Amino acid sequence: MKKLLYGLGALLLLILLAGIILIQVVDTDRVKRVLIEQTKEKTGRTLVINGDLSWRFFPSVGFTVNDTALLNPPGFEGGNTLSIGELSLDVALKPLFNNRLEVGEAVLKNARLHLITRKDGVTNLDDLRQLAASKAADGTGTNGNTGTQAGNETATDSDTQAENTASNTENENSKEPMSFSLAGVSVQDAEVVMQNQATDKLTRLSKVNFKLDDFAPDQTVPLSLSGNLFSDDLQGSIKANGKFWLAPEFNRFLLSDLVLDVGATGRAIPGNKQLQLQGQLAYDLDQKLAEFTELNLELGELKVSGALAVRHQNLPELTFKLHTDVLNVDALQEEWRSGTKPTKGKTKPTNAENTDKDTTNAPNRSASVPATLSNSKPTTSEASGSFLQGINLNGDLSADKVLMQGIELEQLDVHIQSKRGKLELKPIQAQLYEGQIDAEAKLDFTDQPTRFSVHQTLIDVNADTLLSAATSIDYIEGRADVTLDAKGAGFSSDELRKNLTGTANISVADGAVEGVNIAALIRRAHAQIKGLPVPAKEDVEKTDFSALTADFVIGKGMVSTDNLHLASPLLRINGEGKTNLGDESLNVLLNTAIVGSIKGQDGEELDELKNIILPIRISGTYKDPQYRLDLQQVFDVYLSDKADKEVERLKRKLDEKLGDKLGDKLPGLLDKLGL
DSSP states (O other), X not given: OHHHHHHHHHHHHHHHHHHHHHHHHOOHHHHHHHHHHHHHHHHSOOEEEXXXXXXXXXXXXXXXXXXXXEEOOTTSOSSEEEEEEEEEEEBOSGGGGGTEEEEEEEEEESOEEEEEEOTTSOBTTHHHHHHHHHHHHTTOTTTTHHHHHHHHHHHHOOHHHXXXXXXXXXXXXXXXXXXXEEEEEEEEEEEEEEEETTTTEEEEEEEEEEEEESOOTTOEEEEEEEEEEEOSSOEEEEEEEEEEEEOTTSSEEEEEEEEEEEEEXXXXXXXXXXXXXXXXXXXXXXXXXXXEXXXXXXXXXXXEEXXXXXXXXXXXXXXXXXXXXXXXXXXXHHHHHHSSOOSSXXXXXXXXTTTTSOOTTOTTSXXXXXXXXXXXXXOHXXXXXXXXTXXXXXXXXXXXXXXXXXXXXXXXXXXXXXXXXXXXXXXXEEEETTEEEEEEEEEEXXXXXXXXXXXXXXXXXXHHHHHHHHHOOOOEEEEEEEEEXXXXXXXXXXXXXXXXXXXXXXXXXXEEEETOOHHHXXXXXXXXXXXXXXXXXXXXXXXXXXXXXXXXXXXXXXXXXXXEEEEXXXXXXXXXXXXXXXXXBEEEEEEEEEOSOOBOTTSOBOGGGBTOEEEEEEEEBSSSEEEEEOHHHHHHHHHHHHHHHHHHHHHHHHHHHHHHHHGGGHHHHHHHTTO
């Protein structure tokens, strides 16, 4: 036991003596000067160390540098690219004698990184990336040679060696480069400011906590990150975990098994939104390109998978190829209009109760919006416009099922392109109620209300199912072809009624109009006129047709037509009229002609009505139409027809009795009599 105590005492004495020797031998001011000189020589940048460089021996041997800054390169406004309130490094002493620099965990506190992108696209980090790439190309970038010399100076420098530094530079460069390893990086309460002078936008990440374990280039290591995001249009909280790999050239990195949680709000997003993202992220610093693969993204009601890429430039460009099982447009619109998720159950928290706490090691906790952020709720159109004007889009979206305004589409494929707030969906293809839809649409978010135009063609669609789902109209059967060209501004009911204009064409084959039997309507009217018993209404009233066509004009809150045509073996109908989009009222006239054989209650042919135009009025609403045969006009037609027939009969009688006597004077006499 005594030997053990003696051994421990001797060890403590050695550590104490080593500390004293280090303090006496190492000139910290000289080390600071060397670091500043080496930074200038190797990077062309100015390093400023305003604070002290102090040694520490517990819990590990290392040093701490306070108040350090790396200034911006020439061509940029004065200021710091990077400033660090406190930098602590743990350095292993023994490996230094074997030409190895083994650093424990580098701890950065109160650091601030200011990234500037000039109008020409050049950033204040480009010079450092180019330097790292050139060193890697020369075979000197992977062993940390730049930082090694400072470490070597720290461990072995003396006053005599400092005087001979210049003369020994050539010999030192010829030595084997010192190897380098870093046990990890811990960033606490940092800030990242991204300034884009081309777009005059500023984005800030605050309360950044970052942890990277066992860091070394070309090795995959665990990573965790948290922080708060602030920009003109967006504010949020970020949490991320994954595995980090950095290329030896320091120009590319990978984040594998990435799990990202974002809670966001702001002018671009109504209410508070939670985004969860999983996948693999690759970033190329030279091309400023981020690529997500094996992506799974969930944003409220939206769940998509696939791949996307973001190129960072003056106006960022997003390309994608995404798929979703169900795209519920109605639920998404409601969610983004109200700012709340339209589902039952508890919603996720929207206040960041612990934003000041270090949550770096809490990967399973969802990110939440900082409590100090705005809760303003812009309209869906304003939010979309704000987002789309700040980014260009180009990609494809597919969905197994789409729910939109009561309509259900299947196997949707749409190509989406947006430039500076002008969105184009072309082509849009999907299966729709046993038929096919081909469409294209354009939306201009650069002005409010949002302007749009749409062209769509429906082919061989089940009319009954479509109209029932879209408009609650359930009385038209058949196979329909529809063409629509429309444009307008705004998406609210009032804006659509006021601004929607366009044309439409509909053609329905081998169908029926349920709720009315026009032939029976005529039979009942005929019985009333002749004073006969009126037939009772049938249990199922339906008018079959072989073809129904119409052209419509849309404008001023009305939909009108002047060439509605319905054909059947029994009837020929030409119609005209209009409906009000506001109160849904109908005012339609159907000029109906009997062209087939129609029988009365007694079974006799109603030949006297054949080829006579019978007016049928449709009133009510398009959801509940009311049909009425104009009896007065039918009666007038009936009497006129009967009078004409009586005149013809009288003419024949007179001709038979007086024709031989009056000769050619009979026609003139009949004219004078008004016959």
